[in-house]
Amino acid sequence: MYQLEIVSLDQLVSESHNYRKFLKLWDLKPVHKMLKKVKKEGPHEGYTIERLFLCLLVQFMEDLSDRELERFLKENTAAKWFCGFGLTENTPDYSLFSRVRSRIGTHLLSKIFDELRRQLKANGYMSEVFTFVDAAHLIAKATLWDERDKAIAQKYEKLNNEILPKFANDKQARIGCKGANKYWYGYKKHVSVDMQSGLINKVAVNPANVTDAKGFIHVCPNTGAAYADKGYCVKPAIMAAKTKGIHLAAIKKNNMKGKNFDLDRYYSKLRAPYERVFSKDNKRVRYIGIAKNQFAEFFKAICFNLKRLLVLPPPMKIA
Numbered sequence: 001m002y003q004l005e006i007v008s009l010d011q012l013v014s015e016s017h018n019y020r021k022f023l024k025l026w027d028l029k030p031v032h033k034m035l036k037k038v039k040k041e042g043p044h045e046g047y048t049i050e051r052l053f054l055c056l057l058v059q060f061m062e063d064l065s066d067r068e069l070e071r072f073l074k075e076n077t078a079a080k081w082f083c084g085f086g087l088t089e090n091t092p093d094y095s096l097f098s099r100v101r102s103r104i105g106t107h108l109l110s111k112i113f114d115e116l117r118r119q120l121k122a123n124g125y126m127s128e129v130f131t132f133v134d135a136a137h138l139i140a141k142a143t144l145w146d147e148r149d150k151a152i153a154q155k156y157e158k159l160n161n162e163i164l165p166k167f168a169n170d171k172q173a174r175i176g177c178k179g180a181n182k183y184w185y186g187y188k189k190h191v192s193v194d195m196q197s198g199l200i201n202k203v204a205v206n207p208a209n210v211t212d213a214k215g216f217i218h219v220c221p222n223t224g225a226a227y228a229d230k231g232y233c234v235k236p237a238i239m240a241a242k243t244k245g246i247h248l249a250a251i252k253k254n255n256m257k258g259k260n261f262d263l264d265r266y267y268s269k270l271r272a273p274y275e276r277v278f279s280k281d282n283k284r285v286r287y288i289g290i291a292k293n294q295f296a297e298f299f300k301a302i303c304f305n306l307k308r309l310l311v312l313p314p315p316m317k318i319a
Contacts, residue, residue, distance in 0.1 A: 009087045012077045018310060019082040025309050030115050036041060038103050048093055052100045054083040060299040070094040086168030106295045113298045114304060120199060129224040130195040132274035135212045139284045140173040140186035161209050170288045176208025184208060186285060187293055192219040193274045199308055200301040207292040213237040222246050227271050
């Protein structure tokens, strides 16, 4: 004998589930308003752009490929609920997600990220008084063996940043170097973190050969002080800080005039807790080109901030 019980999808998702908490922490109404401006050209296969945006949010939240996301949405009831699908409703095919990413685009996603930052500041989570700044390498989807063979065939003696764009599949990736002998091919991610809460304030992607100091202009805070390592104690970063009118507290190199070891040790201790922003990063990128990888880093920053909010105490309200 079988017992039939009627339940709604809402009942199957725990009240304490993180997806429920995310929707309480982030007011998505302004985001939906921005998404309505997305061109409706091309098939959405009956799915609204708002629901597909949430699908992409789940993708970066759970670190899934397009095929993995398709399966996750089919099998996970909480993901169905979060993205607005019914229990028995068909979910999107994996081939749709790449088209949605292109349709939303990096420029619109940057505005969505700014909207989240605005809400965080309005609610007292982010003050931009003290800011941690750093950079990390991103490795492109390439081994460079084919590129090397093509360069040799055309009588080039070296495979460097001038020669690579002629042969590489990813025309915007470059060879970067950290220290004396740590090389990688790809990009560099620059990040600024609000030291009040540990939330990501700004993120930018550049080719790997762009120095930390030159990339600083993209993540320089608008107010307060920026705490940075030795890569930021040179002219490009100093000039960017002056332009914004902020104080640059960068650790100086050992051979620099005015080096204060005690002060720099203090700066290092202040910076140490915020290195967690990079602690679990996947250093290998999935996409080709700066725009697509910047899109991915915006989404990762959004997901990082939402997860970070779950462990932060409510900000104190001043009467």
